[in-house]
Amino acid sequence: MVLREVDNEFTIDCLLLAGRIMIESGAETYRVEDTMLRMAHSQNMLDAQCYTTPTGIIFSLGKTQPTRITSISNRVTDLQKIALVNSVSRRLTSHMITLEDAYDELKSIQKTNYFLPTYIQVISAALASGCFLIMFKGGWSDFLFACLAGGLGFLVLLMINDLTKVKFFSEFTASLVVGSIAVFAVKYGHGTEIDKIVISSVMPLVPGILITNAVRDLMAGHFMSGMAKGAEAFLTAFAIGAAIAVTLSF
Template sequence: MDKVIDNERLVLALNCSLLAGKLLIENGSNMERVNDTMYRIAQNAGLHYFQAFTTVTGIVVSAERLPNAEATDIRSRADNLAKVVAVNELSREFATGKLSLDDLYDKLQDVDHSKMQLSLFSQCMAAAVLSLTLMIVFTNDVKDSWAGFIVGGVSYWFYLWLLKKFRVKYMGEFVSSLLIALMSVASYRLGWTQNVNAIIIGAVMPLVPGVALTNAARDLVSGHLISGPARALEAVITSIAIGCAIVIVLRYF
């Protein structure tokens, strides 16, 4: 009977580590943090000879006295750092004994099912302010900054709507960039603005895959030779989608 209970605890500990790693990868964490968190949870749960194979598309974990390894696939990735912080905080509380293993698994599931993100209006306003600010920083164009604010906010709202409606990778960036270029050219043709390039530069900034590029560099430096190039390729394809959309509009309109 004790052996059954012990095995159940081992499986639960393995599932806790697996779920924590899945949440971290899905929400924009680099692989070094993922592995560190998973191994710490396993160690504090009493797992010995714990092993984890982590990539950006799936995780496989195993430990002693378990007949089979546990695996999970990762089908979507976003940049929700609030969930990354929540998982890390739960891992620390478990390490200090504030949470039991059962509580840790329940709270990780709560994090998985919660949204933990700003409202649609707040995200669009943040994108608009970012577009305006970086437009001034990069181009020194203050006169047309109001257009960067509007185009950046509207295009990001459209980007979020596309992601929610279709969930097709790279289509959101491509179509939103088309909208950015069209709105920028239209404002210039109507005589409202004078610098199309400055508006486009500012408005595309919220779509640029900065987190993916940063994580790719960190993964490569850390020796993750599968996840690093995979993240870099994802960032490059996203950048190509943005660039092609801008070029199409500027070339034909």
């Protein structure tokens, strides 16, 4: 009986680790619950139940086992980790690997940083902003200013977020930088269309995946998670809009 409880504890640790990685990497709520339950069923835990929110996971094996809870404090967008956890889950449910192997792989995934270096992220944001400008039918004369505003804005976002860990403040400050560059570029005759520069430069800051996940969770019936993610996306959009409005008002 004691050995069985130890086995169950290890299994739950593995399942909670998988769910935690997915939530922290920006996965949809229904995907997290489905992954954890599939992994549990592969270990003959047919009575397993899971309740997931953007800030925590509650997992239970039934009346005979204590309910386990893990809290989630940090969330980013890392699709690579989500894909890797899904791969581990599929191989575990297909009995291609053991639970111990799955746990070791999940620990490795959790510890590994799959993000590109900061300078590559900034360059990518700058080029994306310039490409958005052309897509929005802006002039080539504004291309460099859109790249400059988008790149510097994204760099400020990363720096402020590392210093304060306050998402709203980092997005507000980054948008202030974007708006200021666009205003000065047009004011001194170097740029032509301030609206196109601003819109294209804030695109790397827009929470597109968060909005998509909120809608998908709502469609899947996870109303609490969908509303929570929708509120977070609204705050991000409000921070961007407020910063641009403050910049243009001056």
